[in-house]
Amino acid sequence: MPSPTPDPPVGAAVPGQVPVPARHPRLDPLADRYAARTHGMKSSEIRALFSVVSRPEVVSLAGGMPAVTALPLDAVGSMIGELVSGMGAQTLQYGSGQGDPRLRERICDVMALEGITDASPSEVVVTVGSQQGLDLVTRVFVDPGDVILAEAPSYVGALGVFQAAQARVQHVLMDDEGLVPEALEDALIECRARGDKVKFLYTIPNFHNPAGITLTEERRGKVMEIADRYDLLVVEDNPYGLLGFDREPMRALRARDAERVIYLGSFSKTFSPGLRVGWVLAPLAVREKLVLATEAQVLCPPSLTQYAVARYLDTQPWQQQIKTFIELYRERRDACLDSLSALMPPGTTWTKPDGGFYVWLKLPRGLDAKLMQPRAVSAHVAYVPGIGFYADGQGKEYMRLSYCYPEPDQIREGVRRLARVVEAELDLHSTFDGVDTGTFRRVGSTPASPSLVGPASTDQIGDQP
Amino acid sequence: MPSPTPDPPVGAAVPGQVPVPARHPRLDPLADRYAARTHGMKSSEIRALFSVVSRPEVVSLAGGMPAVTALPLDAVGSMIGELVSGMGAQTLQYGSGQGDPRLRERICDVMALEGITDASPSEVVVTVGSQQGLDLVTRVFVDPGDVILAEAPSYVGALGVFQAAQARVQHVLMDDEGLVPEALEDALIECRARGDKVKFLYTIPNFHNPAGITLTEERRGKVMEIADRYDLLVVEDNPYGLLGFDREPMRALRARDAERVIYLGSFSKTFSPGLRVGWVLAPLAVREKLVLATEAQVLCPPSLTQYAVARYLDTQPWQQQIKTFIELYRERRDACLDSLSALMPPGTTWTKPDGGFYVWLKLPRGLDAKLMQPRAVSAHVAYVPGIGFYADGQGKEYMRLSYCYPEPDQIREGVRRLARVVEAELDLHSTFDGVDTGTFRRVGSTPASPSLVGPASTDQIGDQP
Numbered sequence: 001m002p003s004p005t006p007d008p009p010v011g012a013a014v015p016g017q018v019p020v021p022a023r024h025p026r027l028d029p030l031a032d033r034y035a036a037r038t039h040g041m042k043s044s045e046i047r048a049l050f051s052v053v054s055r056p057e058v059v060s061l062a063g064g065m066p067a068v069t070a071l072p073l074d075a076v077g078s079m080i081g082e083l084v085s086g087m088g089a090q091t092l093q094y095g096s097g098q099g100d101p102r103l104r105e106r107i108c109d110v111m112a113l114e115g116i117t118d119a120s121p122s123e124v125v126v127t128v129g130s131q132q133g134l135d136l137v138t139r140v141f142v143d144p145g146d147v148i149l150a151e152a153p154s155y156v157g158a159l160g161v162f163q164a165a166q167a168r169v170q171h172v173l174m175d176d177e178g179l180v181p182e183a184l185e186d187a188l189i190e191c192r193a194r195g196d197k198v199k200f201l202y203t204i205p206n207f208h209n210p211a212g213i214t215l216t217e218e219r220r221g222k223v224m225e226i227a228d229r230y231d232l233l234v235v236e237d238n239p240y241g242l243l244g245f246d247r248e249p250m251r252a253l254r255a256r257d258a259e260r261v262i263y264l265g266s267f268s269k270t271f272s273p274g275l276r277v278g279w280v281l282a283p284l285a286v287r288e289k290l291v292l293a294t295e296a297q298v299l300c301p302p303s304l305t306q307y308a309v310a311r312y313l314d315t316q317p318w319q320q321q322i323k324t325f326i327e328l329y330r331e332r333r334d335a336c337l338d339s340l341s342a343l344m345p346p347g348t349t350w351t352k353p354d355g356g357f358y359v360w361l362k363l364p365r366g367l368d369a370k371l372m373q374p375r376a377v378s379a380h381v382a383y384v385p386g387i388g389f390y391a392d393g394q395g396k397e398y399m400r401l402s403y404c405y406p407e408p409d410q411i412r413e414g415v416r417r418l419a420r421v422v423e424a425e426l427d428l429h430s431t432f433d434g435v436d437t438g439t440f441r442r443v444g445s446t447p448a449s450p451s452l453v454g455p456a457s458t459d460q461i462g463d464q465p
Numbered sequence: 466m467p468s469p470t471p472d473p474p475v476g477a478a479v480p481g482q483v484p485v486p487a488r489h490p491r492l493d494p495l496a497d498r499y500a501a502r503t504h505g506m507k508s509s510e511i512r513a514l515f516s517v518v519s520r521p522e523v524v525s526l527a528g529g530m531p532a533v534t535a536l537p538l539d540a541v542g543s544m545i546g547e548l549v550s551g552m553g554a555q556t557l558q559y560g561s562g563q564g565d566p567r568l569r570e571r572i573c574d575v576m577a578l579e580g581i582t583d584a585s586p587s588e589v590v591v592t593v594g595s596q597q598g599l600d601l602v603t604r605v606f607v608d609p610g611d612v613i614l615a616e617a618p619s620y621v622g623a624l625g626v627f628q629a630a631q632a633r634v635q636h637v638l639m640d641d642e643g644l645v646p647e648a649l650e651d652a653l654i655e656c657r658a659r660g661d662k663v664k665f666l667y668t669i670p671n672f673h674n675p676a677g678i679t680l681t682e683e684r685r686g687k688v689m690e691i692a693d694r695y696d697l698l699v700v701e702d703n704p705y706g707l708l709g710f711d712r713e714p715m716r717a718l719r720a721r722d723a724e725r726v727i728y729l730g731s732f733s734k735t736f737s738p739g740l741r742v743g744w745v746l747a748p749l750a751v752r753e754k755l756v757l758a759t760e761a762q763v764l765c766p767p768s769l770t771q772y773a774v775a776r777y778l779d780t781q782p783w784q785q786q787i788k789t790f791i792e793l794y795r796e797r798r799d800a801c802l803d804s805l806s807a808l809m810p811p812g813t814t815w816t817k818p819d820g821g822f823y824v825w826l827k828l829p830r831g832l833d834a835k836l837m838q839p840r841a842v843s844a845h846v847a848y849v850p851g852i853g854f855y856a857d858g859q860g861k862e863y864m865r866l867s868y869c870y871p872e873p874d875q876i877r878e879g880v881r882r883l884a885r886v887v888e889a890e891l892d893l894h895s896t897f898d899g900v901d902t903g904t905f906r907r908v909g910s911t912p913a914s915p916s917l918v919g920p921a922s923t924d925q926i927g928d929q930p
Contacts, residue, residue, distance in 0.1 A: 028750035029724070029750075030698070030748070030750060030751060031750075033606060033664065033698070034605060034606060034754065035604065035605060035606055035607050035608045035611075036608050037604065037608075038604075038605050038606075038754050038758075041754065041757040041758065041761070042757070043757065044760070063559075065558060065559055066558075068553060068554060068557040068558050069553060069554050071553060071557065073549060073550050073551075073553035073557075074550050076549050076550075076553065076557075077546045077547065077548070077549035077550030077551070077553070078546055078550070080545055080546055080549050080769075081542045081543055081545055081546020081547070081549075082542065082546070083542070084538060084541050084542035084545050084546075085538050085539045085541075085542030085543070086538075086542070088533060088534060088536060088538035088541065088542070089533060089534050090739075091739055092533040092536065092538075092541075092737035092738070092739040092740065093530060093531075093533050093737075093738060093739045094528075094530055094733075094738045094739065095739065128593050128741075128763045128766075128767070129763055129764055131761075131762070131763055131764045132762060132763045135761065135762045135763075139500065139502065139503075139629070140499060140500060140503050141498060141499060141500055141503075142500050143500045143501050143502075146500075157760075157761075157764060160757075160760060160761040161761050161762075163761070164604070164758065164761040164762075199498065233495070233498070259494070268559075272557035272558075272769075273557070273558060273559045274555075274556055274557040274558045274559065274560065274767060274768030274769050275557065275767055275768075275769055276593075276763065276764075276765070276766070276767040276768075283495075285493035285494075285495060285496075286495060289499065289503050289506065292506040292507070292508065292625075293503075293506065293629065295509070295622075295625060296506070296596075296600065296622075296625040296626050296628070296629040297596070297597060297600045297626075297629075297762070298593045298594055298596055298597045298600075298741065298763075299594055299596045299622060299741075300741070301593075301741070302593070302739060302740055302741040302767055302770055303739030303740075303741075304545075304737075304739050304740055304769070304770060304773075305767055305769060305770065308769075
């Protein structure tokens with residue numbers, strides 16, 4: 001809005017008024033035209049690392065890239081080539097906004113592996129990765145100022161969606177058994193007292209990103225009981241559920257409640273992220289809104305990639321391939337955990353994932369993973385600083401280590417470099433006494449509550465069915 | 466939120482209070498939880514036709530599906546198969562949010578064909594079709610209540626995006642030379658007087674969807690002069706620009722102003738819509754916002770489809786293929802226009818496209834394309850009623866006919882059926898006198914202004930450089 005009076009000169013304080021910064025010169029001539037949501041958008045901690053981690057001398061424990069070269073590339077290439085040559089009229093053409101019906105049927109088969117046996121293809125919406133699924137759910141439900149509950153920490157890409165939607169995120173404590181039910185109930189009571197509109201709980205129950213933790217069977221029951229009691233929607237994000245190292249997949253939250261849970265799935269970790277095929281399973285009324293939202297956003301998901309996934313599930317030994325991935329990731333997890341145990345200085349703690357891609361590491365007291373990052377990069381190792389996984393600036397003492405992509409030897413070398421950097425930091429800070437024992441910091445509105453004992457206090461996340 | 470007092474029984478009036486409707490039973494238990502934007506979403510006129518047009522006995526002049534079977538499917542299949550077999554580590558992996566650098570270079574080559582010679586790959590963002598590009602631009606710029614100017618009529622998918630963004634659309638008159646500059650200026654003056662925030666003009670200058678009209682060279686200069694004078698951003702949507710039947714591509718608006726025009730491009734009509742590869746060309750500051758927005762929405766566009774397009778542009782005779790498409794669409798356009806001239810009853814008028822996919826037809830006075838639709842479907846012909854292309858419910862006397870997909874014989878048969886339906890309607894309505902001469906209805910805020918003479922008053926849209 002043009003002001004009727006001229007802008008004051010730079011730095012000039014007008015009595016009784018907050019000084020107005022000069023409008024010229026400015027870097028972006030459109031700066032005053034953006035939508036309100038745009039001003040809050042910022043680059044993620046992960047993207048900031050892109051240029052670093054692509055340097056060959058750097059061991060990257062930062063990105064969460066699956067090991068796609070473990071796929072039978074020749075067979076997949078032939079399969080996709082034939083889809084285009086033989087079915088170009090379908091695979092190169094527009095499709096439906098909801099997604100290919102055949103793929104939606106096969107998606108229901110995949111979900112059955114996690115106990116979701118009542119899903120209908122009509123309740124499935126195919127999305128451009130589960131990222132788009134989360135964005136659609138958020139657009140359909142969330143007005144600016146609404147509250148979303150999410151674990152502390154939570155997936156950085158989800159926080160980006162919530163920020164773009166101008167939502168407020170209230171973090172809920174997790175420990176080595178996953179989301180803490182009492183903390184969830186406390187958060188709901190608090191939000192109700194404040195009059196907040198809580199639109200949903202966003203949770204990653206299996207092999208959490210970034211925490212590497214899995215919600216126990218007992219906790220699943222408690223979380224859903226609380227959701228029922230407080231009439232809370234749950235958005236269950238489950239990209240890693242089939243990638244457990246030691247046991248069969250756990251029963252999804254959605255398998256317990258078809259009306260209260262919106263389920264997000266993905267083929268990015270079980271097949272290929274470069275195809276960007278994910279999905280949402282939602283009650284029919286919500287499904288209808290999601291289809292309208294995705295039509296406005298992308299018209300329809302790519303046909304070729306949907307046909308590729310459906311054909312892959314139809315003709316390739318995909319369950320065997322998942323076992324191949326599991327063995328590969330287990331070996332890398334072992335390389336990571338063994339090296340951490342052997343090399344990290346006292347006071348450093350970390351989670352012990354039994355599936356998925358990530359270890360969540362807490363530095364000795366006084367160290368800051370973000371501040372330490374330039375020195376780590378100089379030492380040719382990269383990680384993601386923990387603050388990216390909180391909506392409120394917490395988490396500076398944490399980092400996420402991904403073991404999914406580098407070879408075991410690289411992982412060991414990366415941890416060796418990281419350990420040296422941490423030791424040098426400790427020398428610098430001279431904080432060898434008073435290190436704590438690796439608890440999760442409770443983030444949110446009840447800082448006075450005692451922190452529950454964190455995941456690093458047990459040897460293994462195990463003990464789950 | 467649970468109420469502290471029980472809900473009143475159905476229909477019970479509480480003294481001094483507005484009666485509260487019973488909450489149970491209701492069709493959608495989540496109806497009171499959706500975001501404000503969700504309540505305005507509705508199914509498009511095109512999707513409502515999906516089940517109809519797939520019936521083999523129906524000649525569909527409804528959908529805008531390109532003739533992908535005219536592609537060399539074997540060659541494209543081999544090419545894509547080899548991309549997966551030989552480069553699976555890249556094509557099946559995550560990529561950058563902005564899109565593959567090699568593809569962005571080639572996109573700049575494509576845009577050079579329309580006079581955009583100063584574009585840098587760093588200013589290009591690859592999107593999941595240009596639909597996502599428009600959605601991103603809208604998210605970055607538009608707050609609820611902001612105004613977007615758009616031609617009357619405008620692309621139905623754009624109106625869906627604007628509706629989801631809770632924008633207000635002000636339509637601007639177009640005639641057979643495209644957007645009317647004086648009407649644009651009038652709209653800007655009017656918006657300024659009302660204090661509206663006009664975020665941008667959305668325009669399709671070439672072979673307009675649905676109107677089939679191209680903005681003349683002279684008008685391009687005038688529109689940009691007005692944009693400059695009123696400091697107006699222009700979003701130029703150009704999926705059809707290379708599909709002109711009679712002449713070289715016209716110079717894009719973006720070629721005239723790199724700072725004021727955000728350009729949307731697409732490979733859906735020149736290669737394949739099933740790959741969903743489009744792009745936005747925007748000034749660097751805007752580009753940065755778009756990348757943040759797309760990362761929140763889809764993380765990154767699919768790698769495989771981007772590599773497929775880049776490889777196609779690198780290795781296949783894509784400009785020759787566009788000429789093949791042009792000949793095919795020209796033949797279909799001729800079949801459509803010739804049949805319309807031969808068969809439609811007096812008082813029916815239509816545009817004469819010299820490129821692209823669409824004819825915009827106006828029914829004789831008194832007829833309503835939406836009301837007539839069930840009878841057309843019974844007669845086994847489908848079209849899109851015009852009201853879908855206006856944000857304000859206007860356009861009932863119009864319909865869009867797409868000649869891009871059916872074979873010429875089918876087109877002729879479809880027009881024959883349509884002509885019979887129109888004649889039967891005319892008999893029914895007995896409105897043979899008083900038919901008008903095919904003017905565009907001015908839509909928007911100045912209904913008292915005289916309508917300008919519409920496109921059907923000239924024999925041909927030609928006379929443009």
